[in-house]
Amino acid sequence: MPRAQPLTLVEKIWNAHAVAELGDATTLLHIDRLFLHERSGGRMLQGVAAAGRKVFDPSLVFGTLDHIIDTDPGRTDKTKFPGGPEFIRTFRDGAAAAGVRVFDIGDPSQGIVHVIAPELGVAQPGLTLVCGDSHTCTVGGLGALAWGIGVTEGEHVLSTQCLAARKPTLLRVRFEGRLGPCVTAKDLILRLIGAHGARGGAGAALEFAGSAVRGLSCAARMTLCNMAVEFGAWTGIVAPDDVTIEFVHGRRFAPKGLDWDAALAWWRTLRSDDEAAFDREIVVDAPAIEPQVTWGTSSEQSVGVGEPVPSPADLADPVARASAEKALRYTEATPARPLLGLPIGAAFIGSCTNSRIEDLRAAAAILEGRKVAAGVTAICVPGSTAVKRQAEAEGLDQIFKEAGFQWREAGCSLCFYAGGDSFGPARRVITSTNRNFENRQGPGVRSHLASPLTVAASAVAGAIADPRRYVGHP
Amino acid sequence: MTPFLRLEGVAAPMPIDNVDTDAIIPSRETQSVVRTGYGEKLFANWRYRPGTREPDPAFVLNQPPFDQARILVAARNFGCGSSREAAVWALQQFGIACVIAESFGAIFRNNCVRNGLLPVSLSLPEVQRLLDELQKAGGARRMDVDLEACRVRAPGGAEFAFRIGALEREMLLKGADEIALTLSRRAQIEAFRDRDRRARPWVYATA
Numbered sequence: 001m002p003r004a005q006p007l008t009l010v011e012k013i014w015n016a017h018a019v020a021e022l023g024d025a026t027t028l029l030h031i032d033r034l035f036l037h038e039r040s041g042g043r044m045l046q047g048v049a050a051a052g053r054k055v056f057d058p059s060l061v062f063g064t065l066d067h068i069i070d071t072d073p074g075r076t077d078k079t080k081f082p083g084g085p086e087f088i089r090t091f092r093d094g095a096a097a098a099g100v101r102v103f104d105i106g107d108p109s110q111g112i113v114h115v116i117a118p119e120l121g122v123a124q125p126g127l128t129l130v131c132g133d134s135h136t137c138t139v140g141g142l143g144a145l146a147w148g149i150g151v152t153e154g155e156h157v158l159s160t161q162c163l164a165a166r167k168p169t170l171l172r173v174r175f176e177g178r179l180g181p182c183v184t185a186k187d188l189i190l191r192l193i194g195a196h197g198a199r200g201g202a203g204a205a206l207e208f209a210g211s212a213v214r215g216l217s218c219a220a221r222m223t224l225c226n227m228a229v230e231f232g233a234w235t236g237i238v239a240p241d242d243v244t245i246e247f248v249h250g251r252r253f254a255p256k257g258l259d260w261d262a263a264l265a266w267w268r269t270l271r272s273d274d275e276a277a278f279d280r281e282i283v284v285d286a287p288a289i290e291p292q293v294t295w296g297t298s299s300e301q302s303v304g305v306g307e308p309v310p311s312p313a314d315l316a317d318p319v320a321r322a323s324a325e326k327a328l329r330y331t332e333a334t335p336a337r338p339l340l341g342l343p344i345g346a347a348f349i350g351s352c353t354n355s356r357i358e359d360l361r362a363a364a365a366i367l368e369g370r371k372v373a374a375g376v377t378a379i380c381v382p383g384s385t386a387v388k389r390q391a392e393a394e395g396l397d398q399i400f401k402e403a404g405f406q407w408r409e410a411g412c413s414l415c416f417y418a419g420g421d422s423f424g425p426a427r428r429v430i431t432s433t434n435r436n437f438e439n440r441q442g443p444g445v446r447s448h449l450a451s452p453l454t455v456a457a458s459a460v461a462g463a464i465a466d467p468r469r470y471v472g473h474p
Numbered sequence: 475m476t477p478f479l480r481l482e483g484v485a486a487p488m489p490i491d492n493v494d495t496d497a498i499i500p501s502r503e504t505q506s507v508v509r510t511g512y513g514e515k516l517f518a519n520w521r522y523r524p525g526t527r528e529p530d531p532a533f534v535l536n537q538p539p540f541d542q543a544r545i546l547v548a549a550r551n552f553g554c555g556s557s558r559e560a561a562v563w564a565l566q567q568f569g570i571a572c573v574i575a576e577s578f579g580a581i582f583r584n585n586c587v588r589n590g591l592l593p594v595s596l597s598l599p600e601v602q603r604l605l606d607e608l609q610k611a612g613g614a615r616r617m618d619v620d621l622e623a624c625r626v627r628a629p630g631g632a633e634f635a636f637r638i639g640a641l642e643r644e645m646l647l648k649g650a651d652e653i654a655l656t657l658s659r660r661a662q663i664e665a666f667r668d669r670d671r672r673a674r675p676w677v678y679a680t681a
Contacts, residue, residue: 016674019666020659024640028656030666032677040559043507053653059680083505090507127677134557134581150559150585152652160656162663166639198492199551202577232551234580255676263676298492319549319602323491416556419502437496437555439519 006273008170009239010205013145013270017128025167033060033122033129034157035113036100038091039067040132044154045094055098056161062122063095063102066112067133070421071381071408075105080420098158109252111384111410114138114352118222119386121251125240125267130157134229135352135434141222142248143240143270145205148229168234169279171201172272174210177286182467184362185220186354186432186451188212189227190292190302192284198300201233204280207272208238212286218247219356226353227434230299239271291467293339294436294449296327301436303339305454305466311335330438331446339448339464345426346377347459348441349405351415354432354452355383360391363456364399366470372404373462377426379406381413405459417442430458475590477649478621481571483544485617485629486534487608493548494555495582499564501556512560513567535568543568545617547604548575553582562589572619574626576601587642590649592621594636604628621646 007015020028036044041063048055055061068084069075077088095102103109109120113131117123117139125143130136134148149163157163175188193200206228213221221238228236238244245267248254255263272278290304301324303309312324312335333339349355349363360382372378380400382388388410391397397407414421415433417440423429428446432455436447450458453467460470503515514527521533529536535543546565552575553561562585565573572592586593596604607613607629614629621643625635638646645652656663671678 016670020662022641024642026639026641028659028663030663030670040557043509046507051653053657059678081505083507087507122680124676126674132557134555148557148581150557150562150581150588152559152588153584156653156656159653160663161667162656164641164652164656197550198554199577202551203580229581230554232554232577232579253680255679259676259679263674266674298494300492319489319491319598319605322489323549326490416496416501419505435494435496435555437494439500440496443519443524 006275008272008276008278009207009237009270010145010170013126013128016126019162022164026164027167028162028164029128031130031157031161031163032127033062034154035117035122035129035131036061036063036091036095037067037113037131037133038065038069038087040151040154042087042090042094043151044132044158045098046090047151047155048158049094049097053159055100055158058099060161061100061158063091063100064110064113064116065105066411068418069105069411071411071413073409075409081418082420108385108389111386112352112355112412114226115355115383115387118142118218119251119384121248121254124248124254125244126270130163135226137228137233137235138222138226138352140225140228140235140237141218142244143238143267145235145237147235168203168205171204171206171233172278172281173206173208174281174283175208175212175286176210176283177212179212179286180289182291182453182471183289184451184453185216185223187289187292188284188286189224190294190299190449191289193227193231193299194292194302196282198230198298199232201228201231204233206231206233206236208236213238214241217358218244219358222356223353227299230434240267291451291454293454293464295331295333295339296324297330297436297438298327299434299436299449301327302449305464306338306340308336308338309333340466342428342464344376344428344430344458344463346423346429347372347455348379348414348429348431348433349452349455350379350381350383350413351433352383353434355381355387357387357390359432359452360387360396363452364396366453366456366460366467367403367405368399370403370460372459376459376462377423378404378459379408379414381408382410384410414441416440417445430455430464475649475651478571478590478592478646480621481544481619482616484539484542484615485545485547485608486540486543487605488534488546488548489605489609490548491550492554493552495553495558495561495579496555498553498561499558504558504560509563510567512564516564516568539615543570545572545574545619546570547601547608548573549601550576550598552578554579557581559585562586562591566591574601574604587645588652590646592619592646594619594626596634596636600634
């Protein structure tokens, strides 16, 4: 018998979903899960209805409220975001009419879509999953092939349960070696983007591998995959292993009984074959990575917390130089000086990048017995209602509150400013989120991306701080 | 979707990398569930003085003739960031029907093609040359983009060929309804699902 052609993980999942080859390296893929949210889900459902079409398979469609709803305790359909009630109503009515299940306000399963999809077992290894949100790649951390889509593509999936996709280039990034103290998945991905640029993974399906990745929890793998899109990648993925399988087992929508056995047998095959060919491979020396903080307005503009901010004058390429100069004009970081000690006005822990229970535990370990510096607005928004309840069961909420953090309900919250909720007068924020774009978190707000550890340490210091100085020494 | 065949018009230079969709259309500017009314919101943070609707004369799209731009020339990774399709709607409703860049955010690019906005990828030296010509004092400002021939003509007359996937080109040229095309394969989709339900029954067990 001829030996089967060696395949990558992404190719195996891709082939298992190929409904039709459309030519031009494009495949019509079956979509196993579509997740909707109130920011764009209503528009998609409306579009389908307006075209006189029906939702193809509502049993494979899930919805939650996360983007627009308030995160203050006691929240209702009323939102600080102007126009929010209309989005919520349109989404809820559209979903009800189409028979789509929604994890609504007050539902213990509600939360940020990319946090609850794994939590509920809606996301699983080997599934294709799409959502009208660029950070859908987060659930690649479980070995799902997942990517963000627009409204028109969402209408396509609702109408056909399929989506055409062009075969991506295959990129493997191997993080090898042990992580240093206080170095997290967030620091790995920020350094990767810092070293290779915000388009370093342009259009690629990016498989994260290597000993450092094998050693990460599912939550940390999701943080890694979350920012694949900030690397310009089409998606990011980690091969499922025992860590994944243990994570998925027993979750509400995970396979049960005989289905579990069958699923498990398939999941065990979901890894890149030894001889599989990638178009490109990047190897990163993980022990060399320090806790990272961004200094500019792109995730590629990051440095180790104690390292100097680069000088645009050193950049030969004129567009790169102009881009760096524009970023520095906005952030007012000082070239050739480290960010360490730069005063902040706010600290934020939350978002689909870093709001899982592991993130909250890590931050709480620094905050325990300490206080947020005077004048700093500190906010913690758990990624899901389940994470919030788990944290409360562990007493983490008390640690956050006693330190001076606001303790909120689950949602996307201040990851982006949408015209309502804001950091108040704070103009410089250290944040566990994924985007430091101009005005992303508020008009004129400068965002410094970092891990929850670095955010917690900086909240206490009142300035950008090195978390290694805060671990184990209250 | 309106077919895209050929476009001749003013091209505006935006010589920076990583122009993100938050810059193209800030989140706070998308406060309605409808697809219209985005033209005046395009680049709102850069186009207007902070907290106002007073145009900032320093911003390129506020300067004649670029306020009439039909084409935008940027650098690397244009449209990175959020999946918001309103970024495409805002460009189109302002009047821009083609963006030329070295590369694009993947989701933004998909959204362009599905709305009839042509994303043209050129090499960085080619993009740089266009940017230089567009920024040169007293230079020509008009370009020609021909999707049938897959070439653009720079303001100074030089021509550059570009490549685009055959399916995407077809969809843009015809203004095709992709959903209708896929639904014409319904039998194939159902056959796949019948096979797949036997191979991976757990995928469909979501009760």
